[in-house]
Amino acid sequence: MGNSFFTPLSWNDTGFILTGVLNTVTISLVAIIVGTLLGLAVGFIRAEANRFTNILLGGVLDALRSVPLIIQLILFSTYVGAIGHPLDPFVTGSIVLSLYSMAFMSEVFRGGFESVHHSMATAARSLGMSYWQTVAYIRLPIGLRAVFPSWLGVALSVIKDSALVSVIGYMELLRTSEQLISRTQQPLEILIGVGLFYFIVSYPLSLYGRYIERKMAI
């Protein structure tokens, strides 16, 4: 990108910005959906498993949660690149971000499953329901309700964290805006606009989460 002359932000940039928006939304959705599904499975296993399995799984999950996402992204893309499979930044980003959100969501869902007292499951079994029917019709729906606000919180932070995928070259909103900034030298307007986008997406959702939480507290 040549810096010899700057061109101000114009309506012609809309398409470029929209691509960034779209890519941010796409990778966030992928990570939230994959992270939720894997998180559900892992959270369930953790709620049911014995101590030994839990210590093993817990170690892996702790690592995923405590190593900063940006380091995981760089490590993963460098490592996978090094063994001769250069991956598309979108694929790398999706994998890392999905695993990262899985690590948080599994704890949320584990808490959900554990919040359903085992006497509830016993009551269901006494009606003739099988183990899996009890999971599907009783433990899962009750547990999910209990942790919905926390799940929403994790999903929102995944949307914000997706900005970090820019470091491995994925053209999401932050990276497109960086390129626009270097061309236009208008960082203030652009960054405020980008910030506003995250705010507009996040704030209503977090309000909704708080509303649900209040409603459940009654």
Add this chain to the structure above:
Amino acid sequence: MIQIQNVHKSFGSLEVLKGINLEVNKGEVVSVIGGSGSGKSTLLYCINAIEKIQQGRIIVDDIDVHAKSTNRDKLRQKLGMVFQQWNSFPHLTVLENASLAPRIVLKMGRKEAMEIAKKELNHVGLGDKFDEYPTRMSGGQQQRLAIARALAMKPDYMLFDEVTSALDPELVGEVLDTLRMLRDDGMTMICVTHEIAFAREVSDKVAFFHQGVIEEIGTPEQVIVNPRKEATQKFLSKVLH
């Protein structure tokens, strides 16, 4: 008929049931009384195979409950159970609470399941609560819901584990009335209870549990009015005063 033959049950090294023998015939009401920790709840849990046994046999209508080949999910359809804690399903309405198991276990159509659930809910006096969520109801109403929910499976036997113990005193009556009604319908029931007057009134047989054995068994007249064993006399004088 339920036949309990020389049943032993331990939790780790703690032997909780030490050779229980009991027969419950069709249409009979058997009350189980006894001190805390004497194994009353454990026996009910063993009857519907929520807990395993270490020795002996429990036979329900010719089905050996603890045999390897027994389909226990299917067996439990014969045995309704109601617990001290009512365990209403909080995410379902009253009608859905009572129609869920008929729908997914008995594979009934939605409409048929609803019909049966409504009938049982009417029966226990919850006919005006179909669309209510159980968390908005009193303990007595939720306990009656638990009874209707079990009855909707058309069980042949009902097991009650201290179903009034967690209720506020003013709500006990409505639940006991529901049990009386079931007895009058001819339901076969085993009631673990601390309500001695109630046990005396409704039971054909009363079994007094003491430290994992049936210390004394007989008619209410024999066991509650004229107990022969010292442990029974002690227990009764404690709970009746």
